[in-house]
Amino acid sequence: MRALIVHAHPEPASFNAAMTARAGETLRSLGHEVVVSDLYRMGFDPVSDRRNFLEMADPAYLKLQAEELHASAKAGFAPDVQAEIDRLLACDLLILQFPIWWLGMPAILKGWIDRVFACGMAYGGGRYFSKGALRGKRAMCALTVGGPRAVYSATGLYDEVEQILFPIHRGLFGFTGMTALEPFVVYGPNRMEQDARRAELDRFARHLEHLDTARILPMPA
Amino acid sequence: MRALIVHAHPEPASFNAAMTARAGETLRSLGHEVVVSDLYRMGFDPVSDRRNFLEMADPAYLKLQAEELHASAKAGFAPDVQAEIDRLLACDLLILQFPIWWLGMPAILKGWIDRVFACGMAYGGGRYFSKGALRGKRAMCALTVGGPRAVYSATGLYDEVEQILFPIHRGLFGFTGMTALEPFVVYGPNRMEQDARRAELDRFARHLEHLDTARILPMPA
Numbered sequence: 392m393r394a395l396i397v398h399a400h401p402e403p404a405s406f407n408a409a410m411t412a413r414a415g416e417t418l419r420s421l422g423h424e425v426v427v428s429d430l431y432r433m434g435f436d437p438v439s440d441r442r443n444f445l446e447m448a449d450p451a452y453l454k455l456q457a458e459e460l461h462a463s464a465k466a467g468f469a470p471d472v473q474a475e476i477d478r479l480l481a482c483d484l485l486i487l488q489f490p491i492w493w494l495g496m497p498a499i500l501k502g503w504i505d506r507v508f509a510c511g512m513a514y515g516g517g518r519y520f521s522k523g524a525l526r527g528k529r530a531m532c533a534l535t536v537g538g539p540r541a542v543y544s545a546t547g548l549y550d551e552v553e554q555i556l557f558p559i560h561r562g563l564f565g566f567t568g569m570t571a572l573e574p575f576v577v578y579g580p581n582r583m584e585q586d587a588r589r590a591e592l593d594r595f596a597r598h599l600e601h602l603d604t605a606r607i608l609p610m611p612a
Numbered sequence: 613m614r615a616l617i618v619h620a621h622p623e624p625a626s627f628n629a630a631m632t633a634r635a636g637e638t639l640r641s642l643g644h645e646v647v648v649s650d651l652y653r654m655g656f657d658p659v660s661d662r663r664n665f666l667e668m669a670d671p672a673y674l675k676l677q678a679e680e681l682h683a684s685a686k687a688g689f690a691p692d693v694q695a696e697i698d699r700l701l702a703c704d705l706l707i708l709q710f711p712i713w714w715l716g717m718p719a720i721l722k723g724w725i726d727r728v729f730a731c732g733m734a735y736g737g738g739r740y741f742s743k744g745a746l747r748g749k750r751a752m753c754a755l756t757v758g759g760p761r762a763v764y765s766a767t768g769l770y771d772e773v774e775q776i777l778f779p780i781h782r783g784l785f786g787f788t789g790m791t792a793l794e795p796f797v798v799y800g801p802n803r804m805e806q807d808a809r810r811a812e813l814d815r816f817a818r819h820l821e822h823l824d825t826a827r828i829l830p831m832p833a
Contacts, residue, residue, distance in 0.1 A: 401660070401661035401662070401674055401676075402673060402674040402675075404673055405674075431659075431661060437658055437659065437719040437720075437723065438652075438658065438719060438720050439622070439713075439718065439719065439720075440622035440652060441622070452623060452625055453622055453623040453626075454623075454802075455622075492660075492726050493722075493725050493726065493729065493779065493780075493783050493784050494778070494779030494780075494782070494783035494784075495716060495717075495722060495779050495783075496716075496722070497660065497722075497723075497726060498658040498659060498660065498719045498720070498722040498723030498726050499658075499659050499660075499719070499723075501714075501716060501717070501718075501719040501722045502658065502719030502720075502723075504714050505713050505714065505718060505719050508714070520769070548741070548782075548787075548832050549782060549783065550778065550782075555778070555779060555783075557715075557771065557776070558714065558715030558716050558776060558779075559714075559715075561715070561769075561770060561771075562714050562715035562716075562770065562776075563714050563715075566769075581675075611769050
């Protein structure tokens with residue numbers, strides 16, 4: 392199995408970085424191949440516009456989906472986008488590793504999605520959900536949230552984290568035909584002692600070792 | 613009243629650009645002051661990390677919230693961030709104008725939020741929801757979605773747009789104490805004839821002229 396971990400945290404010594412490192416070790420020890428796109432380290436540019444393309448089908452008016460289709464047919468993506476498309480298409484398992492910021496992904500990760508999940512590559516031509524272009528791949532979010540667990544519930548200030556991630560699960564993973572696995576969430580690692588952080592990393596490793604038993608999120612057909 | 617429109621579309625001739633232009637005209641005609649942060653035109657950098665700060669309280673380990681607090685006390689934000697913080701703090705009405713991409717904001721807009729809604733400025737010190745640092749301001753999303761309306765419903769492929777925007781409404785507007793107004797949504801402007809597009813722009817103008825009657829989204833105390 393080939394795993395792609397897309398890692399989005401600006402601090403190399405962060406708990407998110409420890410999660411990505413542990414995921415890599417765990418999956419490699421199981422015999423899998425692991426590629427990490429460390430977006431901050433790569434200096435990945437998350438802004439989606441004309442820069443995505445080597446040439447424009449219509450230089451006068453930017454329609455991103457039309458240009459993506461054109462670039463898909465002509466191998467016309469900018470090199471930084473094409474490299475990530477290649478990694479995405481080659482993987483069997485996609486892990487998005489990030490700290491939740493404002494109940495969503497850091498912009499650098501959102502932009503990786505905006506630019507890399509291109510029409511003609513990740514979807515298009517009636518290929519979505521059960522007919523999705525990326526069917527056969529599995530995908531999951533692995534994330535940290537700042538607040539304690541109680542804040543994220545139907546009776547708390549926010550909704551369940553799984554519901555907050557609906558745009559990613561349904562709109563990205565499901566839409567493109569990937570099998571969406573339950574997210575792995577660590578609540579408030581910044582307030583944990585070292586022992587508790589190590590226990591959470593161990594829990595993550597066990598989760599990845601038994602990914603075949605992870606809950607699959609339901610999708611429309 | 614001072615309005616800040618944060619505009620996030622890469623094509624200057626887009627329907628989103630027409631919405632921002634019409635909002636500006638409408639609000640100015642009512643006697644309000646309007647400032648537009650046109651993120652693509654500004655070349656706004658959406659990546660949040662050490663670049664946000666003129667100096668680091670702890671150069672060895674990046675904790676964004678701690679650095680934001682430090683920068684708030686020392687006027688230590690990078691000029692591009694400080695300029696947008698000033699615009700945010702000065703406004704009475706915030707409009708986020710964007711096309712929905714992957715059921716969320718384009719990365720350039722998410723990064724504006726990641727960098728500008730800084731701890732010590734937009735929240736912090738127990739100031740949230742009804743005690744929020746930005747209370748007294750109103751905020752709304754004005755957006756286009758690619759699909760038809762029927763796709764966005766409890767029985768469609770996705771949820772209602774208002775529910776999809778929960779992270780922005782609850783986690784950003786509500787959390788910082790702003791009064792969250794119902795979103796203004798245009799479905800599928802790319803498939804509309806010019807007459808229908810003009811009618812949607814007229815509907816937007818009328819909505820802004822009667823913003824005092826816009827539905828207010830409920831928030832926890």
